[in-house]
Amino acid sequence: MINIKNQKVAVIGSGLIGRAWAIVFARAGLQVNIYDQSNEALKNCLQLIRNLLDDADKAGLIAESVSDIISRIHPVATLEEACAGVILVQENIRETVEAKLAVFAELDLHAPDNAILASSTSWLPTSLFTENLRGRARCLVAHPTNPPYLIPLVEVSPAPWTSDQVVAGAMAFYAAVDQEPVLVKKEIHGFLLNRVQGAVLNEMLNLYEEGYASSADLDKVMKYGLGLRWSFMGPFETIDLNAPDGVVDYAARYGQTYADVAKTQKDNTWNPQVIACVERERREILKKDELDDRSRWRDNRLMNLRKHQLNQPK
Numbered sequence: 001m002i003n004i005k006n007q008k009v010a011v012i013g014s015g016l017i018g019r020a021w022a023i024v025f026a027r028a029g030l031q032v033n034i035y036d037q038s039n040e041a042l043k044n045c046l047q048l049i050r051n052l053l054d055d056a057d058k059a060g061l062i063a064e065s066v067s068d069i070i071s072r073i074h075p076v077a078t079l080e081e082a083c084a085g086v087i088l089v090q091e092n093i094r095e096t097v098e099a100k101l102a103v104f105a106e107l108d109l110h111a112p113d114n115a116i117l118a119s120s121t122s123w124l125p126t127s128l129f130t131e132n133l134r135g136r137a138r139c140l141v142a143h144p145t146n147p148p149y150l151i152p153l154v155e156v157s158p159a160p161w162t163s164d165q166v167v168a169g170a171m172a173f174y175a176a177v178d179q180e181p182v183l184v185k186k187e188i189h190g191f192l193l194n195r196v197q198g199a200v201l202n203e204m205l206n207l208y209e210e211g212y213a214s215s216a217d218l219d220k221v222m223k224y225g226l227g228l229r230w231s232f233m234g235p236f237e238t239i240d241l242n243a244p245d246g247v248v249d250y251a252a253r254y255g256q257t258y259a260d261v262a263k264t265q266k267d268n269t270w271n272p273q274v275i276a277c278v279e280r281e282r283r284e285i286l287k288k289d290e291l292d293d294r295s296r297w298r299d300n301r302l303m304n305l306r307k308h309q310l311n312q313p314k
């Protein structure tokens with residue numbers, strides 16, 4: 001385990017994800033420099049972080065006072081200042097290759113040579129925006145799940161030129177700040193989580209489009225069925241336990257059926273007319289002006305679920 005106590009990190013971009021990362025790092029005892037090119041965003045970020053921490057505190061999810069955590073988060077006026085003396089930079093700016101190329105060139109210039117440069121990008125492989133950098137061996141993607149202070153998964157996805165030492169360092173770092181890093185061994189568009197989410201949505205949309213069930217009943221398949229188990233164990237562990245003798249036994253019993261069903265599953269094109277129908281069904285259940293309240297309800301459920309998970313053996 002690496003020693004992170006009193007070390008410094010930089011958070012670049014103080015939007016939704018940058019603020020959430022700042023909480024993760026400060027909660028773990030790190031000093032956090034946070035920078036945004038928008039003065040307005042930077043000015044507001046501490047209050048927005050305080051609101052999030054107040055809710056987490058009410059849910060019993062933080063071990064010290066909100067003010068103590070916030071005292072370790074320092075908004076700074078320049079990217080250069082943010083990078084001074086840090087062991088890791090977490091980049092969270094807008095999702096375009098051009099923007100990532102420009103900001104990584106600056107980070108490579110200003111961050112200490114031994115600092116890891118990590119991007120939160122949701123879809124872009126590291127090699128798309130780091131190839132020509134002097135320090136490309138220290139760059140990788142560390143993709144969080146929103147919000148990372150409640151959902152611990154981090155997908156660490158290096159480029160072919162990222163050094164093994166940097167990959168190992170990043171894996172150790174995210175574990176040390178109480179996240180759950182997983183290694184994406186080869187670059188792939190969308191990493192792991194979004195690909196799995198995409199596969200589920202693909203099949204949900206097909207079943208909906210072809211008239212097998214309503215959107216509400218398809219959601220129930222997840223929330224009252226698969227999702228209950230999947231919230232604490234994965235599909236591989238699930239099949240290991242769903243036949244008396246484990247995975248091979250499960251595959252012998254059901255593998256051919258899954259393979260036959262797979263032949264009937266096809267790509268979904270996200271047809272706007274179908275999406276409009278889903279939207280109509282959703283708006284009958286939840287009016288547009290109720291979306292914010294329902295999002296707060298979701299965050300609260302998530303906090304309680306996370307609290308439960310933290311109290312269970314792994």
Ligand SMILES: NC(=O)c1ccc[n+]([C@@H]2O[C@H](COP(=O)([O-])OP(=O)(O)OC[C@H]3O[C@@H](n4cnc5c(N)ncnc54)[C@H](O)[C@@H]3O)[C@@H](O)[C@H]2O)c1
Pocket residue numbers: 012013014015016017018035036037038041091092093094095099103120121122123143144145146
């Ligand atoms: N929103 C999500 O659910 C989610 C989840 C995982 C990863 N991500 C990724 O995280 C990154 C940030 O997403 P977000 O949702 O926080 O976006 P956001 O729009 O909320 O925040 C982006 C912030 O970056 C600032 N910014 C833009 N260019 C900058 C620059 N050159 N230097 C400094 N600051 C700059 C903006 O002013 C803004 O405050 C994206 O790459 C996104 O794909 C998002």
